[in-house]
Amino acid sequence: MILLFTDFGLTGPYTGQMKAVLAQQAPGIPVIDLFADAPAFDPQLSAYLLAAYAPAFPVGSVFLCVVDPGVGTDRRPVMVEADGRWFVGPDNGLFALLARRATSLNAWTIDWIPDRLSASFHGRDLFAPVAANLATGQPVERSLLPSAAIDRPGWPDELSRIVYVDVYGNAMTGMRAATVPPDAVLTAGGTRIGRARTFGDVRPGEALWYGNSNGLAEIAVNQGRADRALGLTVGEAVSVGP
Amino acid sequence: MILLFTDFGLTGPYTGQMKAVLAQQAPGIPVIDLFADAPAFDPQLSAYLLAAYAPAFPVGSVFLCVVDPGVGTDRRPVMVEADGRWFVGPDNGLFALLARRATSLNAWTIDWIPDRLSASFHGRDLFAPVAANLATGQPVERSLLPSAAIDRPGWPDELSRIVYVDVYGNAMTGMRAATVPPDAVLTAGGTRIGRARTFGDVRPGEALWYGNSNGLAEIAVNQGRADRALGLTVGEAVSVGP
Amino acid sequence: MILLFTDFGLTGPYTGQMKAVLAQQAPGIPVIDLFADAPAFDPQLSAYLLAAYAPAFPVGSVFLCVVDPGVGTDRRPVMVEADGRWFVGPDNGLFALLARRATSLNAWTIDWIPDRLSASFHGRDLFAPVAANLATGQPVERSLLPSAAIDRPGWPDELSRIVYVDVYGNAMTGMRAATVPPDAVLTAGGTRIGRARTFGDVRPGEALWYGNSNGLAEIAVNQGRADRALGLTVGEAVSVGP
Known part of the structure; x- marks a missing residue:
């Protein structure tokens, strides 16, 4: 199961274009809109929302998360495995709270770069293909990160x-x-x-x-x-x- | 085929959380949003809308219907079979008109209680698992109701x-x-x-x-x-x- | 893959009713919302948007396109094959730009008339069944059109x-x-x-x-x-x- 957590809205082309990538690269895997209206442009607020909703989904679920005001800048693309669930998205704090609350945690920076990477739509070009690979058990070029790299120490627990x-x-x-x-x-x-x-x-x-x-x-x-x-x-x- | 008829909206987590239950418990069954913006908090208006739209769907379709201002109170959870189509939801009049217009009708109260039943989200915790069972031909713990129990005699035909x-x-x-x-x-x-x-x-x-x-x-x-x-x-x- | 391009919105019954037809007549084919909020009632603006977004999808994709202010009048229903992608919808200019920019192009008027054709919802009754046939390789009753019939000569390239x-x-x-x-x-x-x-x-x-x-x-x-x-x-x- 792949869960979408974005601030893209459901109208317009963005969610559909990501789903088209998933339908091609992870055929037969259910894709479900969890939040299409996560707090816009705000990775911190989004982080607390995602941490509350993600643990209810089955182990092995893949969360494709794009609240990414810094798209096109040098913020790192990451993937996180927290208590058996997978998270893909920008390293801007979005995964800080679920990582902090996890019992088991692994984090990687994504080294794979797609042949075609637009400046403004990494959700479609980079994160969706990686989520498809995770959901289908394919490898992703990656480098281990210290788990602490995902946290944002200044953010409160609540x-x-x-x-x-x-x-x-x-x-x-x-x-x-x-x-x-x-x-x-x-x-x-x-x-x-x-x-x-x-x-x-x-x-x-x-x-x-x-x-x-x-x-x-x-x-x-x-x-x-x-x-x-x-x-x-x-x-x-x-x-x-x- | 499972049709969703709710006042949940499509953004936010509610429709997605129900779909995740259906994807796990009724894998491979298409799930389609019929109305996500049924008349909010209003089972009566919703009842006339549902009765107009449901008969066009194939026999065997399952309708997961949640317009449920009384969630958490003692209103009864029910399932209805009307002319070969199945309806699951709260017994608040939502199924009154389609029941009245049906040629063949059976109604039951749902006796099954999930291990985890939140006070505010029976769509996810109770009705979605029952809809999944109906769509996959699994049994549901239930008690037959007199068909008249589903009707609301004071409501007009039109x-x-x-x-x-x-x-x-x-x-x-x-x-x-x-x-x-x-x-x-x-x-x-x-x-x-x-x-x-x-x-x-x-x-x-x-x-x-x-x-x-x-x-x-x-x-x-x-x-x-x-x-x-x-x-x-x-x-x-x-x-x-x- | 079937892509929906409409001005129907996602709430309300229209998109869901089309998806129900597709689920029955093209089972197992992914159906993806590309635009549900194409420029309302405006085939010309929609034509430039569709022409920009369609070519990124795989060859063989079927686009079910309904921006159709003239539904119920005598505008022709058409299907277009442009560079290996298929398009179904009203002949009101919606396909003019993608046709003009295509390297290979074929266009047909749809001769098939469904048993039940409502005056106001050809998306469900006519275009969705045709899209399902195209996606599953079934024949559609049709007559070849001169390719130029699809163009709107007065509309600029940009x-x-x-x-x-x-x-x-x-x-x-x-x-x-x-x-x-x-x-x-x-x-x-x-x-x-x-x-x-x-x-x-x-x-x-x-x-x-x-x-x-x-x-x-x-x-x-x-x-x-x-x-x-x-x-x-x-x-x-x-x-x-x-």
């Missing part, structure tokens, strides 16, 4: 910012709910928000936070859109207090 | 409201065109609208209603967007008169 | 208009970058724009034009959205000067 707003207007933070004290109050957009187990535990229009289905602390409004009701946008700070 | 606005701004009603007198005038957003066979039968900018390619009465504007031109939104009432 | 705005706000023109003098200045939305190799060659917030990964001249703003910063929309004229 990011107290909003990393994603979903289709319903719920706002995911970069904090794992299990690390937040159950009686903690989150403050976002100037509103103090208590924890609840389900939406129905608060009044209509009232905000709550809870552990979402992938373990992140998420802010919602019962029968409403948290993003609009509380004025929340991706990247915004969330504070945790008593 | 719903005189707008149930969907498409990408071109055309507004579908919940009425089957064949049940509306050919010379009837529809009134929506304060505008009186006559029937025409094709867009070209009215002047540019003028509104018309017609039977769409799946049999619903649909309101459009020649060379324009009916939603903007007439101020129409999903849920709005449409009246039928001489 | 279109100095914006044909697409991508998810990042970059604006593609209908001109192949290789045909524009390297020192040419483009003017769009009242702004004069010089060529650069990469975004980093200009200051943040400054506009540039460059040859994109499929060879079109594209206008962008370093660390910004060209569409908003320069007020650009699809269809707008771009002038080329010294």
Whole structure:
């Protein structure tokens, strides 16, 4: 299984062009859109989102990850094996959190250079062929990296910012709910928000936070859109207090 | 063939996470997005839309349907077999109209409970595995329901409201065109609208209603967007008169 | 491989209904969304976009193309073989540019008429079954056309208009970058724009034009959205000067 994690959107040609490469070079392997709207141009926010969602997929899954504002510059292309799952993409911090949380970890810089490498679309020209090789068990020219090279030491274990707003207007933070004290109050957009187990535990229009289905602390409004009701946008700070 | 009918959107992780379950548990079965933007949080409007679109698919198709504002509450998970097609989802009226219109009908409550059932994502944890089992001919723990349990007796046979606005701004009603007198005038957003066979039968900018390619009465504007031109939104009432 | 090129969007039922036809009639053939947001209702702008993106796909690929404001009128359904790739859709100019640029070209009108042909959805009822036949090597009832019938003689070789705005706000023109003098200045939305190799060659917030990964001249703003910063929309004229 190959999972796509990008900020490409689903319309336009970019996701389709990558899928065409995968259909040719990894025929018969399912290709699934995980996030096509990862935090745009922001490898750090994306890193916390990817680390929360990737572990639920089966061992052997290959994640083709392109949030790559530095495409065409000298940032390194990398591949990472973390607890049996594979990740391919730019070395800009995107894999820092899942690497830090992994029990077993190997990281390589990709040495292979395709015959045709456009300046602006390494997702299609470089990363997709490498993902296809990983998914089909073909070798990739590579050099081992020290695992620490993938980490970003200055980034916290839990990011107290909003990393994603979903289709319903719920706002995911970069904090794992299990690390937040159950009686903690989150403050976002100037509103103090208590924890609840389900939406129905608060009044209509009232905000709550809870552990979402992938373990992140998420802010919602019962029968409403948290993003609009509380004025929340991706990247915004969330504070945790008593 | 498995058809997805949800209000999840295509971006974000929800549709992809369901597809990953299907790829693992029903390998090789095509999975197709039918509607990812069914009327949000509204099982009734969704029920008329699903009933109009489902019968065109081949017998044996499995519809994985999640418009589920009550997720996590005690609404029953159900599976329905209607004229040889299968439907899986919450028992909130979503299947009421297609059940009522079916020649042969069986309905069950789903007794199987997955080992891991999140409070907020039964589409991934419960309904997708059941759909995979149906598509691959595996058994599902279940209890027969009286067919009438699936119906919602108070809901009319034809719903005189707008149930969907498409990408071109055309507004579908919940009425089957064949049940509306050919010379009837529809009134929506304060505008009186006559029937025409094709867009070209009215002047540019003028509104018309017609039977769409799946049999619903649909309101459009020649060379324009009916939603903007007439101020129409999903849920709005449409009246039928001489 | 079947590539979809439409203005249908990805939400709503239209793309899914076409994919269901393809899954039944061309089982096992990958179906990939290339553009679901081609220039709406505009076969001319779409023609330059399609001609730029199609040649990168493998010989034998089938393109199912529906930008079809004249659906239901007497415009001819056609199929075109250009340099070993196949194209199916309405004869409204959509294939004019790729036909003109092809080394080998054959064109036919489609004589086959499906048993069920709705007035408003030939993509599902007519073009998808034909594409499935082409992808699986089945015959299609057809009549040879003179190749010139596909062309639109009045349309220029390079279109100095914006044909697409991508998810990042970059604006593609209908001109192949290789045909524009390297020192040419483009003017769009009242702004004069010089060529650069990469975004980093200009200051943040400054506009540039460059040859994109499929060879079109594209206008962008370093660390910004060209569409908003320069007020650009699809269809707008771009002038080329010294």
